[in-house]
């Protein structure tokens with residue numbers, strides 16, 4: 518391993534570690550790893566688009582300088598995540614590709630944007646990556662999961678900072694919308710989970726769908742909902758939104 522900084526000034530300097538385990542894996546496993554990590558390239562680019570809007574709003578709204586900085590950095594982080602996922606997919610045998618992101622979702626007003634992109638997606642994403650890292654054995658998959666995880670915690674903080682700045686009325690209004698915002702974030706996971714083979718390939722960073730559902734439920738109940746409650750947002754029956762995962 519080189520001692521290059523983990524965040525290079527140019528994407529071309531990103532390098533995955535050697536991975537004999539991936540080279541020795543059966544062709545079916547390599548194909549699965551190539552497909553799943555390849556699909557993540559688009560999700561990361563979608564996140565880059567969302568954080569482009571978050572950064573624009575964070576600066577326009579005059580949020581604290583630390584939050585502006587994290588939001589602006591998040592755009593570059595997500596493009597770097599896409600490049601890391603693409604590199605891993607290619608290492609597993611995928612043809613090099615840099616797909617177009619999905620069409621941007623209309624996140625609605627600023628609170629919906631910050632809560633969906635930050636508090637919900639990034640907190641759940643952190644839990645997902647933590648679970649991935651705990652089970653991954655392949656050096657390349659561990660490298661990518663660890664690099665992504667190191668940033669997602671900061672990305673979640675952008676959303677939580679927004680919620681902390683809401684007044685009492687804003688928090689009550691958010692509480693009433695929470696179930697809908699959670700369901701809208703969790704819904705797209707369902708199609709991806711349904712398309713995964715039951716066993717996954719956890720050693721290579723592809724979790725079994727049952728593991729993902731269990732980890733997402735735990736993150737919702739132990740991190741996301743308590744986070745809102747801690748900041749004075751009534752969570753009501755928002756936990757029902759987990760049903761959107763199927």
Ligand SMILES: [Fe+2]
Pocket residue numbers: 561564594595598665669
């Ligand atoms: Fe990411």
Ligand SMILES: [Fe+2]
Pocket residue numbers: 564595639642668669672
């Ligand atoms: Fe992120």
